[in-house]
Amino acid sequence: MFVEICTYHCLPNRLPALLARFENATLALFAKHGFKPLGFFVSEFGPNRPELKYLLEWRSLDQRMAAWTAFRADPEWERARLESEADGQLVDVMSNEILVPTRFSPIR
Template identity: 35%
Template sequence: MIRKLLPLLLFLCAAAFAASGRVYELRTYTAPEGKLDALIARFRDHTVSIFKKHGIESVGYWVPQDGERSKNTLIYIVAHPSREAATKNWAEFAADPEWKKVAAESEANGKIVSKVESVFMNPTDFSQLK
Protein backbone atom coordinates (compact mmCIF):
# COMPACT_ATOMS: atom_id res chain seq x y z
CA MET A 1 0.00 0.00 0.00
CA ILE A 2 2.79 2.44 0.94
CA ARG A 3 4.64 1.63 -2.30
CA LYS A 4 1.54 2.56 -4.27
CA LEU A 5 1.07 5.82 -2.39
CA LEU A 6 4.71 6.92 -2.46
CA PRO A 7 4.73 8.05 -6.13
CA LEU A 8 1.51 9.97 -5.56
CA LEU A 9 2.93 11.67 -2.47
CA LEU A 10 6.12 12.58 -4.32
CA PHE A 11 4.10 14.02 -7.18
CA LEU A 12 1.94 16.07 -4.81
CA CYS A 13 5.00 17.38 -2.96
CA ALA A 14 6.66 18.36 -6.24
CA ALA A 15 3.48 20.04 -7.44
CA ALA A 16 3.14 21.97 -4.19
CA PHE A 17 6.77 23.10 -4.40
CA ALA A 18 6.35 24.20 -8.01
CA ALA A 19 3.18 26.11 -7.16
CA SER A 20 4.71 27.98 -4.23
CA GLY A 21 8.43 28.03 -5.11
CA ARG A 22 10.54 30.76 -6.65
CA VAL A 23 9.47 31.66 -10.18
CA TYR A 24 11.11 33.58 -12.96
CA GLU A 25 9.27 35.79 -15.39
CA LEU A 26 10.50 36.44 -18.92
CA ARG A 27 9.10 39.71 -20.22
CA THR A 28 9.44 41.07 -23.74
CA TYR A 29 8.55 44.69 -24.45
CA THR A 30 8.09 45.98 -27.98
CA ALA A 31 8.51 49.73 -28.40
CA PRO A 32 6.98 51.85 -31.16
CA GLU A 33 9.44 52.95 -33.85
CA GLY A 34 12.08 55.28 -32.44
CA LYS A 35 11.08 54.76 -28.79
CA LEU A 36 13.43 51.98 -27.64
CA ASP A 37 16.00 54.41 -26.19
CA ALA A 38 13.27 56.11 -24.14
CA LEU A 39 12.06 52.72 -22.87
CA ILE A 40 15.58 51.66 -21.88
CA ALA A 41 16.15 55.02 -20.15
CA ARG A 42 12.94 54.62 -18.16
CA PHE A 43 14.02 51.17 -16.98
CA ARG A 44 17.57 52.29 -16.17
CA ASP A 45 16.62 55.53 -14.44
CA HIS A 46 13.38 54.57 -12.67
CA THR A 47 11.69 51.22 -13.24
CA VAL A 48 14.40 48.94 -11.83
CA SER A 49 14.49 50.79 -8.49
CA ILE A 50 10.69 50.76 -8.26
CA PHE A 51 10.72 47.02 -9.01
CA LYS A 52 13.09 46.51 -6.09
CA LYS A 53 10.81 48.46 -3.77
CA HIS A 54 8.00 46.02 -4.56
CA GLY A 55 9.95 42.76 -4.30
CA ILE A 56 10.47 42.30 -8.04
CA GLU A 57 14.05 41.02 -8.31
CA SER A 58 15.87 41.94 -11.51
CA VAL A 59 17.85 39.07 -13.03
CA GLY A 60 18.93 40.71 -16.28
CA TYR A 61 18.00 42.98 -19.17
CA TRP A 62 18.84 42.48 -22.86
CA VAL A 63 18.27 43.87 -26.33
CA PRO A 64 18.52 41.61 -29.40
CA GLN A 65 21.70 42.04 -31.45
CA ASP A 66 20.31 41.33 -34.90
CA GLY A 67 17.31 41.95 -37.10
CA GLU A 68 14.31 44.21 -36.75
CA ARG A 69 13.83 43.32 -33.08
CA SER A 70 17.17 44.97 -32.28
CA LYS A 71 15.49 48.31 -33.04
CA ASN A 72 12.41 47.96 -30.85
CA THR A 73 12.71 45.17 -28.27
CA LEU A 74 13.70 45.00 -24.60
CA ILE A 75 13.81 41.55 -23.01
CA TYR A 76 14.24 40.99 -19.29
CA ILE A 77 13.90 38.41 -16.57
CA VAL A 78 12.70 39.07 -13.05
CA ALA A 79 12.22 36.70 -10.12
CA HIS A 80 9.51 36.40 -7.50
CA PRO A 81 9.32 34.21 -4.38
CA SER A 82 6.18 32.55 -5.81
CA ARG A 83 3.51 33.00 -8.45
CA GLU A 84 1.21 34.44 -5.79
CA ALA A 85 3.91 36.92 -4.79
CA ALA A 86 4.29 37.92 -8.44
CA THR A 87 0.60 38.81 -8.63
CA LYS A 88 0.90 40.88 -5.44
CA ASN A 89 4.17 42.52 -6.54
CA TRP A 90 2.78 43.60 -9.91
CA ALA A 91 -0.42 44.97 -8.34
CA GLU A 92 1.58 47.03 -5.85
CA PHE A 93 3.94 48.21 -8.59
CA ALA A 94 1.06 49.33 -10.83
CA ALA A 95 -0.52 51.26 -7.94
CA ASP A 96 2.70 52.97 -6.86
CA PRO A 97 2.39 56.78 -7.15
CA GLU A 98 6.06 57.11 -8.13
CA TRP A 99 5.55 54.61 -10.98
CA LYS A 100 2.40 56.39 -12.16
CA LYS A 101 4.30 59.69 -12.28
CA VAL A 102 7.31 58.17 -14.10
CA ALA A 103 5.06 56.39 -16.61
CA ALA A 104 3.10 59.57 -17.36
CA GLU A 105 6.23 61.71 -17.72
CA SER A 106 8.01 59.19 -19.94
CA GLU A 107 5.01 58.99 -22.25
CA ALA A 108 4.45 62.73 -22.56
CA ASN A 109 5.45 62.49 -26.24
CA GLY A 110 3.59 59.26 -26.92
CA LYS A 111 3.53 55.66 -25.77
CA ILE A 112 6.92 53.96 -25.41
CA VAL A 113 5.51 50.41 -25.15
CA SER A 114 3.25 48.93 -27.81
CA LYS A 115 3.25 45.29 -26.68
CA VAL A 116 4.14 43.32 -23.53
CA GLU A 117 4.60 39.56 -23.43
CA SER A 118 5.06 37.66 -20.16
CA VAL A 119 6.00 34.03 -19.53
CA PHE A 120 6.37 32.55 -16.04
CA MET A 121 9.07 29.90 -15.79
CA ASN A 122 10.35 27.35 -13.29
CA PRO A 123 14.04 26.45 -13.35
CA THR A 124 14.99 22.95 -14.40
CA ASP A 125 16.81 20.70 -11.95
CA PHE A 126 20.08 21.42 -13.79
CA SER A 127 19.63 25.19 -14.02
CA GLN A 128 22.22 27.38 -12.36
CA LEU A 129 19.39 29.68 -11.27
CA LYS A 130 17.13 28.14 -8.65
Protein backbone atom coordinates in the same frame (compact mmCIF):
# COMPACT_ATOMS: atom_id res chain seq x y z
CA MET B 1 11.47 29.57 -7.60
CA PHE B 2 9.96 31.09 -10.72
CA VAL B 3 11.57 33.24 -13.40
CA GLU B 4 9.43 35.73 -15.28
CA ILE B 5 10.60 36.87 -18.69
CA CYS B 6 9.06 40.15 -19.79
CA THR B 7 9.31 41.35 -23.38
CA TYR B 8 8.51 44.89 -24.55
CA HIS B 9 8.41 45.47 -28.28
CA CYS B 10 9.14 49.15 -28.80
CA LEU B 11 7.69 51.49 -31.34
CA PRO B 12 10.23 52.91 -33.82
CA ASN B 13 12.86 55.13 -32.19
CA ARG B 14 11.33 54.70 -28.70
CA LEU B 15 13.78 52.20 -27.18
CA PRO B 16 16.09 54.93 -25.77
CA ALA B 17 13.16 56.49 -23.89
CA LEU B 18 12.12 53.09 -22.51
CA LEU B 19 15.66 52.34 -21.34
CA ALA B 20 15.86 55.78 -19.70
CA ARG B 21 12.59 55.12 -17.86
CA PHE B 22 13.98 51.85 -16.52
CA GLU B 23 17.26 53.47 -15.42
CA ASN B 24 15.70 56.59 -13.91
CA ALA B 25 12.48 55.29 -12.35
CA THR B 26 11.48 51.66 -12.87
CA LEU B 27 14.50 50.05 -11.18
CA ALA B 28 13.94 52.03 -7.98
CA LEU B 29 10.26 51.11 -8.01
CA PHE B 30 11.16 47.46 -8.57
CA ALA B 31 13.40 47.60 -5.48
CA LYS B 32 10.68 49.37 -3.48
CA HIS B 33 8.16 46.64 -4.26
CA GLY B 34 10.41 43.59 -3.79
CA PHE B 35 11.24 42.69 -7.39
CA LYS B 36 14.48 40.76 -7.93
CA PRO B 37 15.80 41.45 -11.45
CA LEU B 38 18.17 38.86 -12.89
CA GLY B 39 19.07 40.76 -16.05
CA PHE B 40 17.99 43.20 -18.73
CA PHE B 41 18.66 42.69 -22.43
CA VAL B 42 18.11 44.44 -25.76
CA SER B 43 17.54 42.35 -28.88
CA GLU B 44 20.52 42.80 -31.18
CA PHE B 45 19.28 40.43 -33.89
CA GLY B 46 15.93 38.90 -34.65
CA PRO B 47 12.61 39.66 -36.26
CA ASN B 48 11.15 41.77 -33.45
CA ARG B 49 13.77 44.43 -32.90
CA PRO B 50 13.75 46.74 -31.02
CA GLU B 51 12.86 44.84 -27.87
CA LEU B 52 13.72 45.05 -24.21
CA LYS B 53 13.64 41.72 -22.39
CA TYR B 54 14.22 41.23 -18.70
CA LEU B 55 14.14 38.43 -16.17
CA LEU B 56 12.69 38.59 -12.67
CA GLU B 57 13.06 35.99 -9.94
CA TRP B 58 10.09 35.18 -7.70
CA ARG B 59 9.86 32.91 -4.64
CA SER B 60 6.19 32.25 -5.34
CA LEU B 61 3.40 33.26 -7.68
CA ASP B 62 1.64 34.96 -4.76
CA GLN B 63 4.72 37.13 -4.20
CA ARG B 64 4.74 38.01 -7.89
CA MET B 65 1.06 38.99 -7.91
CA ALA B 66 1.42 41.13 -4.77
CA ALA B 67 4.51 42.91 -6.11
CA TRP B 68 3.01 43.66 -9.53
CA THR B 69 -0.26 44.84 -7.94
CA ALA B 70 1.60 47.23 -5.62
CA PHE B 71 3.85 48.44 -8.45
CA ARG B 72 0.95 49.22 -10.78
CA ALA B 73 -0.93 51.07 -8.02
CA ASP B 74 2.08 53.20 -7.03
CA PRO B 75 1.54 56.87 -7.92
CA GLU B 76 5.30 57.20 -8.58
CA TRP B 77 4.95 54.61 -11.36
CA GLU B 78 2.04 56.47 -12.91
CA ARG B 79 4.03 59.73 -12.87
CA ALA B 80 7.10 58.06 -14.38
CA ARG B 81 5.03 56.38 -17.08
CA LEU B 82 3.23 59.58 -18.04
CA GLU B 83 6.45 61.63 -18.09
CA SER B 84 8.27 59.06 -20.24
CA GLU B 85 5.37 58.94 -22.70
CA ALA B 86 5.01 62.73 -23.03
CA ASP B 87 6.26 62.45 -26.64
CA GLY B 88 4.17 59.36 -27.37
CA GLN B 89 3.72 55.73 -26.48
CA LEU B 90 6.92 53.67 -26.06
CA VAL B 91 5.72 50.08 -26.38
CA ASP B 92 3.17 48.55 -28.72
CA VAL B 93 3.27 44.92 -27.52
CA MET B 94 4.16 43.52 -24.10
CA SER B 95 4.28 39.87 -23.10
CA ASN B 96 5.49 37.78 -20.21
CA GLU B 97 6.08 34.15 -19.40
CA ILE B 98 6.60 32.33 -16.13
CA LEU B 99 9.44 29.82 -16.32
CA VAL B 100 10.15 26.99 -13.88
CA PRO B 101 13.76 25.75 -13.78
CA THR B 102 14.43 22.11 -14.60
CA ARG B 103 16.24 19.82 -12.14
CA PHE B 104 19.47 20.33 -14.11
CA SER B 105 19.25 24.10 -14.54
CA PRO B 106 22.16 26.13 -13.11
CA ILE B 107 19.52 28.67 -12.02
CA ARG B 108 17.31 27.03 -9.39
